[in-house]
Amino acid sequence: MAGKVDALYFFLVAVSAFFVIVIAAFVIYFGIRYRRRAHGEVGMKVVPSLALEIAWTIIPLGLGLVMFAWGAQIYFNQTRPPAETLDIYVVGKQWMWKFQHLDGRREINELHVPVGRAVRLTGTSEDVIHSFFVPAFRLKADVIPGRYTTLWFNATKAGRYHLFCAEYCGTKHSGMVGTVVVMEPNEYQAWLAGGGGEGSLASQGQKLFQDLACITCHRADGQGRGPALEGVFGSRVSLNSGQVVVADEAYLRESILSPSAKIAAGFQPLMPTFQGLVSEEQLLALIEYVKSLKGLAPSQPAADTPGGPAPGRTTPARGPQSPSERQRQNPKK
Amino acid sequence: MDTLAFPRTHYLNAEYGLKSWLLTTDHKRIGLLFLGAISLFFILGGIFAGLIRLELLTPPGDLVSDDTYNKLFTMHGIVMVFMFLIPSIPAVMGNFFVPIMIGARDLAFPRLNLLSWYIFMTGGLFTLYAIVTGGVDTGWTFYTPFSTLSSHSNVMTAAIGIFIIGFSSILTGLNFIVTIHTMRAPGMTWFRMPLFLWAMYATSLINVLATPVLAITIFAVALERALHMGIFDPAYGGDPVLFQHLFWFYSHPAVYIMILPAMGVVSEVIAAFSRKSIFGYKFVAFSSLAIAVFGFLVWGHHMFVAGMSVYGAMIFSVLSFLVAVPSAVKVFNWTATLYKGSISYQTPMLYALGFIGLFTIGGLTGLFLASLGVDVHVTDTYFVVAHFHYIMVGGAIMGYLGGLHYWWPKMTGRMYPDMWGRVAAVVTFLGFNLTFFPQFVLGYMGMPRRYHAYPPEFQALNVLSTAGASIMGIGYLIPAIYLLWSLKYGAIAGNNPWGAKGLEWEIPSPPPTFNFDKTPVVTEPAYAYETREK
Structure with missing residues (x-):
């Protein structure tokens, strides 16, 4: 997903740079070519051009619609998780991120996920609006008190990534940060197995x-x-x-x-x-x-x-996964 | 050049004494009252900005406490938006020049105009009181439920101040609309009006139609804070996102309240210093109205990550791309105006050209935010901060300073030293870019806005930004010095120091109290430079 966002971003950068350079070039060229040479000199008559006006209305409009369609398509995918997801719950509060895994494991300001699996987060807030933002995933969604919002991602590379609160939420807003730890599947299994015995x-x-x-x-x-x-x-x-x-x-x-x-x-x-x-x-x-x-x-x-059974035990009816990472049909599909 | 004489009586010396200012109904004096007030607010907002930039020099929050930092950016936003930018060009230059440019003796409702100033000052004092008694920490956006549930700062005092100031905008807007409709001199048809007046007209429409929504929204916040009525706070059964809809229904059009007047100024200045009529006059005029209309339909683009429906988001996205088109049309027409002009580079022109550059970057980066897939990543980061400063500072303030330098000789009868003016314009332009361009990069790297402390990898760009801010500060300080100096020592300006067209340049500088000895008759379109004898 990050690659797709970046592709559009750099397309926008290129279009913007093109227009800035063209406009600057014209301003500088006209500015030098038509600088005032004599006191009292005035400009020359220029015939208005309807064709020009139409051209520079239609071309930006067309470009804008291309940008719109491209951006909308990415957004559509960003908001539509695949059918099979690893589900995790997130609760924001002043000023921390709390995560609940299905196996009962809880984390604060740290989220462990496996590489290469679609992860779906369902989130809300205990108090004011916060926003779950992982820049490396080009991903952001507000968590709003009184309702659930969802977002999903599929981390492609193991590593530790910044997690920020992006919606101003009071005194320690800039301290409401954490880390998303993306792990190789075997490490993730080991991490899961180290969970407390609270039950799912x-x-x-x-x-x-x-x-x-x-x-x-x-x-x-x-x-x-x-x-x-x-x-x-x-x-x-x-x-x-x-x-x-x-x-x-x-x-x-x-x-x-x-x-x-x-x-x-x-x-x-x-x-x-x-x-x-x-x-x-x-x-x-x-x-x-x-x-x-x-x-x-x-x-x-x-x-x-x-x-279901305790974490770590296989559930034959559902295949080899533990319940914590069992795959669920997405009900909103 | 002919020796120029200062007029013996004019609006400044027609009467003396404090009372003659505080009870004046002269639109020009009221314009100056606004100029004095908003200049003080600008300094105040600038001090807050300076402290923010100082804090951000280093990654940890080590200069001020986190609560203080939150109050600084909140009060910077409130003061700059509501007490400087929104009144700026309309209340100062609009007040001063709308009647003169249409050939009228005053606005339609002179006493209402004075009331606008008193309302503005009352609201301003409320907000100042909120600041000196502890400040506000909600962000200028007052998002609920933080503002209704969580914040223990002076939310209501500041909000009441903004509520009151809104009525000043409404009354000024109403005054301009009525004046432009009913008081144009003979021959001053709609399409002979200078484009500054079209911009003022479009701005006034937004002021009159949008500001009441802000008042309603603030009133609803008050009801919830005081009486616990469930409007926005889910704990009382409200919907926090409803606030964002109402707030941006005002505050997105408010962006156009800030930028349209600057566009109007730029049209005047470009024409005057190229000595050419504006290319595509009608397109520039109607693009102001198009911006005013479309500007009401795009508020949702501030909320793409706030749990909006996918299809709702798509509608707001496509409308946001549409609103970019009239802005692009203006930029192209200004550029084309330079073609075959006779261009001189006095101070106002440098500000106007600076405006074109910065507004173009600001507008183009707006496309990133209209584009859904990219907005999700960059919204609420420094990318947004950079974008709207390019519009509001690079656009609106460059336009404001351009207009102030353009009309200063008319308002005061004195010239400022042009060399210093040009230096300040260039310093401001460079300092501005050094301040805000790095913030685009910071935002794309993921630095969230409103962060008191930040990860160390963001430091280098923040240092650049702070360095730029200090250069920009110098760029603003220089005009403050020479403009004040010029009041006493500046060369006498004469009626028309720029050789510009327009009714305001046909009367003495400073103008007499009633502007025109006899009502002018307009016989030619605006900017009829090319027809003049060489």
Whole structure:
């Protein structure tokens, strides 16, 4: 991606340099050729030229449209992650970057990723707007309180890269910096294996789901006062209002913080708000847990043990990856 | 040259005493009141800029504390944008010359004009009060929820100051629109008007239409800070990005409030010092209006990384490329005006040529920011800082200084030493480029803006930038000295020291209180240089 951005950048530099040089050349040439030689001299009559006016309106317009199309195409790709991504969550707060890997591993101001894999970050902020900026990847996206933004990259070279906060966020704005550590796959595996024993993010979410008593209403058997959440992520949910929404991260978040905003059809607005009771990171764990709840097959009511097996163990059903880097179908594809 | 006599009575000596200035309704005196006020604000903003550049000499934040640094760039932005650049050319030269250039005795609403100045001063004092009692640290952009939730500085005092200043812009804009519509002298048709007036007209339209949105936005911030109404802060159910939409709906057109007047000045100066009519007059005139109209439709390009929808971003991107076209048309027409002219290089012309160079670079680098894929990388970096300084300092301030030097003899009746003027113009141009060109490179390397401390690999370019800033400072200091000197010791200017066309050059310098003894009748288009006897 960096190469594509640079190609357009240098095209723009070339076009700009061309125009600056041409304009400067004309100004200097006319400036010398037509300098005032006698006091009281005046300029000569010049016939206006409609053709010239049209030419220097149309040519910049055409060039501009080329630049637009080229830039838009890059942007389109920048905002569309591939189907298979390694998912990581990021939470910005004054003044640090917090990362949560799916295997439960947490980092602050350091992000470890493997080389050559598409990494998708889903981010939000605990307080004010921050902006996740890795210059080497030509990549930037604001993290905004109250909503999730995503960005993705595929690092092609191992190394350590600057991570900056690019949106002014207060006193230590320039201290809200970190490092993206891109590692060879085997080193990355070793790094992953060195994680703490907290269990996967989804299993942390499952524990919260029990501690916060979510489970008393959102029962897997569908007999609770709230809807069963198995298979809900990525599905279309009919609401009491008659609307239909896609249950994405933003919907789950809203349903936890402002439950009465979008009530699923057939349910009462009984759920209390969890605003102020759960942190952004706990929200992400809960969401990750809900994502892990696959649809119920009648024959196997508890098909998917929440959170999956411990990190490092292979999951035959999903191939050789550990859950921390399991590949997920991108629901927004 | 004929011996020139200073007129015996003119607007400056018609009345004496403080009261005669503070209660004046003479558009020329009000212009000078604005000149005095904004010059002080410019010095203040310049001091903030100097401290910022000093801090950035070294990578760690070692000169001032981080909070102080954040306040410095905030107050630099607020003072320069709202208290210098936005009023600059319209309030000083517009006030002084709009009536004269259309052959009128004053603006349509002289007392409203004086009110504009008092409103401006009231707002300015509010903002000054916010500065001296601890300052503001939100950035001049006041982004929420930082400004509503997080900042403990004098946000509301400063914001109220800006809110008040806005009404000054609205009233001045209204005054100009009505004046240009209704008070043109006989024969002064729309297409005989000097292009400075077209620029003032376009600017006034933006002032009247856009400034209320800024007022509404500030009011909404106040409601949220004071009453916790959920408008922008997600904690109260608001949307922080809504603020950015509202803010840039004003503040992008505000860029054109700053640059269009300078373009108008450049048209006057290029014509006068090439002694030629502006090539493609109507194209230059209508490009001002086109910029004013398109300028309202591109605000979203400030928010391409703020979670905007992909297709929304594409629409704002393509519109941003469109708004570049009328600016390009102006540059081409100015260049073509030089062809077969009789070009002299007195001070105003050097500023105007400097403007063309710097504005061209500023405009072309704007294409990088309109271009989505590149904007993602360079937005919120020093690339943006460099780009908008090329427009606002390289463009607007070069235009302002060009206009000030062009009309200074008319305003004061005295000449300044042209040699020093030319030296200052060249020093400013060189210092400016040394200050801001390295910042394009810094931005592409990834240095974010508003950083108090930065990684060591960025130091060399920052040192260059600071060195340039000190040269630029000298470039601004020289005119301050010789212009003040000229008030007493300058040679007598006479009616028309440049041999320029235009109604303002047909009356004495300084002009009499009511400008014209009898209403002039206009019989030829603007810039009819070529028809004159040699």
